[in-house]
Amino acid sequence: MRAEQAAAWLAARDRFLLVTHRNPDGDTMGSAAALCSALRRSGKTAYLWPNPQVIAKLLPFTESYNAPADFAPDCVVSVDVATEKMFAEGFAGQVELCIDHHPSNSHYAGEECIDPARAATGEIVLRIIKTLCGDLTKEEADLLYIALSTDCGCFQYANTDAFALRDAAELLEAGADNARLNLLFFRKVSVPRIKLEGLIYQNMSFHRDGQVVVALVTDEMLALAGASEDDCDDLAGLAGRAEGGRVYITIRDWPGGASKVSVRSQEDFDSCALCARFGGGGHKMAAGCNLPVPPLEARDLLLKAIDEVLA
Amino acid sequence: MRAEQAAAWLAARDRFLLVTHRNPDGDTMGSAAALCSALRRSGKTAYLWPNPQVIAKLLPFTESYNAPADFAPDCVVSVDVATEKMFAEGFAGQVELCIDHHPSNSHYAGEECIDPARAATGEIVLRIIKTLCGDLTKEEADLLYIALSTDCGCFQYANTDAFALRDAAELLEAGADNARLNLLFFRKVSVPRIKLEGLIYQNMSFHRDGQVVVALVTDEMLALAGASEDDCDDLAGLAGRAEGGRVYITIRDWPGGASKVSVRSQEDFDSCALCARFGGGGHKMAAGCNLPVPPLEARDLLLKAIDEVLA
Numbered sequence: 001m002r003a004e005q006a007a008a009w010l011a012a013r014d015r016f017l018l019v020t021h022r023n024p025d026g027d028t029m030g031s032a033a034a035l036c037s038a039l040r041r042s043g044k045t046a047y048l049w050p051n052p053q054v055i056a057k058l059l060p061f062t063e064s065y066n067a068p069a070d071f072a073p074d075c076v077v078s079v080d081v082a083t084e085k086m087f088a089e090g091f092a093g094q095v096e097l098c099i100d101h102h103p104s105n106s107h108y109a110g111e112e113c114i115d116p117a118r119a120a121t122g123e124i125v126l127r128i129i130k131t132l133c134g135d136l137t138k139e140e141a142d143l144l145y146i147a148l149s150t151d152c153g154c155f156q157y158a159n160t161d162a163f164a165l166r167d168a169a170e171l172l173e174a175g176a177d178n179a180r181l182n183l184l185f186f187r188k189v190s191v192p193r194i195k196l197e198g199l200i201y202q203n204m205s206f207h208r209d210g211q212v213v214v215a216l217v218t219d220e221m222l223a224l225a226g227a228s229e230d231d232c233d234d235l236a237g238l239a240g241r242a243e244g245g246r247v248y249i250t251i252r253d254w255p256g257g258a259s260k261v262s263v264r265s266q267e268d269f270d271s272c273a274l275c276a277r278f279g280g281g282g283h284k285m286a287a288g289c290n291l292p293v294p295p296l297e298a299r300d301l302l303l304k305a306i307d308e309v310l311a
Numbered sequence: 312m313r314a315e316q317a318a319a320w321l322a323a324r325d326r327f328l329l330v331t332h333r334n335p336d337g338d339t340m341g342s343a344a345a346l347c348s349a350l351r352r353s354g355k356t357a358y359l360w361p362n363p364q365v366i367a368k369l370l371p372f373t374e375s376y377n378a379p380a381d382f383a384p385d386c387v388v389s390v391d392v393a394t395e396k397m398f399a400e401g402f403a404g405q406v407e408l409c410i411d412h413h414p415s416n417s418h419y420a421g422e423e424c425i426d427p428a429r430a431a432t433g434e435i436v437l438r439i440i441k442t443l444c445g446d447l448t449k450e451e452a453d454l455l456y457i458a459l460s461t462d463c464g465c466f467q468y469a470n471t472d473a474f475a476l477r478d479a480a481e482l483l484e485a486g487a488d489n490a491r492l493n494l495l496f497f498r499k500v501s502v503p504r505i506k507l508e509g510l511i512y513q514n515m516s517f518h519r520d521g522q523v524v525v526a527l528v529t530d531e532m533l534a535l536a537g538a539s540e541d542d543c544d545d546l547a548g549l550a551g552r553a554e555g556g557r558v559y560i561t562i563r564d565w566p567g568g569a570s571k572v573s574v575r576s577q578e579d580f581d582s583c584a585l586c587a588r589f590g591g592g593g594h595k596m597a598a599g600c601n602l603p604v605p606p607l608e609a610r611d612l613l614l615k616a617i618d619e620v621l622a
Binding site for chain 1: 424465466467468470471472473474476477479480481483484489490493498499500501504505506508509510511512513514516521547551553554555572
């Protein structure tokens with residue numbers, strides 16, 4: 001159904017639990033919290049499922065919407081959740097409405113409001129809220145700005161289109177404080193993160209005439225930088241900054257002397273095929289695998305496999 | 312005059328030389344080249360003044376518009392040039408029309424089309440071109456996207472408003488290839504730049520409970536990284552990424568054992584007052600000075616001066 005129909009569908013129901021995805025990002029949390037706020041404004045009872053994995057930066061924006069332990073919903077709505085595997089808890093088979101923008105959505109819900117043309121689920125929720133309430137509060141505008149801007153890399157990623165830029169303009173006019181939110185989500189990082197990036201860039205290695213870029217993230221680096229998991233957001237993106245690369249590999253220490261590997265690539269290299277050689281998988285331009293050896297050994301194995309793939 | 316009037320003014324003249332500013336950025340070069348293209352489409356003879364300082368990334372977009380050595384213009388138009396001091400060459404007193412967005416414009420030209428509310432001069436030129444030609448070519452859209460996106464940090468800076476986002480949407484609809492341009496201007500950096508950032512982050516120091524962040528950029532670091540001046544764009548912005556800072560200082564080796572200092576700060580600290588103590592100047596949140604001692608000694612002097620300013 002379209003956003004306008006989803007609004008009517010929601011208006012006819014009550015006692016909502018809004019469910020977000022595993023490893024929650026700005027789009028799933030911001031979209032769900034904004035919808036929760038609008039449902040309450042339209043007289044409904046609505047809560048977020050208390051996602052235990054929300055990162056520290058997002059928490060202050062969403063935690064006040066969390067459901068109390070004894071809340072018994074009449075209607076479960078998923079927001080930005082592509083497949084049932086992306087639920088952290090057992091919501092499989094319980095979702096009555098799925099609001100999403102992922103082209104890979106597995107169609108697991110009773111009703112669907114899916115628009116794969118949108119850069120973020122927040123853009124769909126923007127339309128649902130406007131139909132539901134006629135307007136947008138400043139807080140909802142902030143939440144939807146978080147949703148949209150984090151999903152398109154603050155308008156740097158290739159999914160940024162004219163539609164997304166116009167939606168962002170509308171959110172600013174509704175009061176979204178983009179200057180403050182951009183500082184928080186894009187421009188500022190913790191001091192341990194700065195130190196960690198310094199170590200990663202210093203140890204980054206360039207192979208096969210710079211076509212293969214390898215970033216190592218060892219436990220020793222994390223300790224030297226004083227970094228925690230909160231400082232490790234999107235480390236797999238750092239190698240991709242290097243001009244001239246085709247394959248970008250990030251290798252992280254994994255318990256038991258193993259390695260966790262993230263591969264990103266240009267369109268002309270199949271990351272998924274590379275990772276499949278080591279029992280992993282993913283997409284053509286972003287995939288992952290685990291190797292039972294430490295990072296430096298893992299790097300050698302991966303470089304050898306890349307040579308075979310390229311040959 | 313307004314953009315529509317500037318278009319009529321231009322339509323009544325011919326043989327234009329479009330002049331850009333010293334240390335040219337994306338806004339001055341992109342805006343001037345787009346206007347040059349549109350003037351030619353409307354039947355005029357128009358060239359860019361061949362600015363010798365254009366950085367390598369911008370050059371392919373603008374150099375084909377450069378004036379031949381024997382071009383004798385009838386009308387000099389400045390684009391994005393705030394004051395006559397910003398001319399690299401002697402255009403003082405020769406500018407018939409100034410197109411600009413700087414609030415600090417010194418009103419040096421015969422006619423002016425200045426709108427300080429706009430994030431970039433490119434937004435004013437967009438309106439001039441639409442009046443002049445009725446439409447925008449794909450190449451002009453690319454040039455104006457470069458102008459706008461570089462002046463607002465790809466929509467991350469506080470000057471990004473709803474107006475700028477809508478203009479960006481219009482440029483995408485006119486064919487601007489934002490995915491490619493964002494890679495070139497924001498997402499990709501040279502390998503020497505990555506190595507240099509690694510060294511800078513590793514050696515960044517945090518003082519006065521993290522309120523003062525100091526980045527050193529020494530000749531030794533540049534040599535270790537294999538970096539040239541083309542890799543040193545906006546190094547003064549790196550320290551500003553650190554959360555919790557109020558004053559961000561970047562100190563670079565300067566010939567003769569001296570230091571070149573850039574200071575950035577939050578609103579509640581006067582960078583200009585700090586730099587004035589050492590014979591420098593600038594704005595409240597961004598200023599600079601030179602010190603006759605090497606970087607580490609300069610750091611000590613600056614920290615002492617900051618203590619006095621804060622006391």
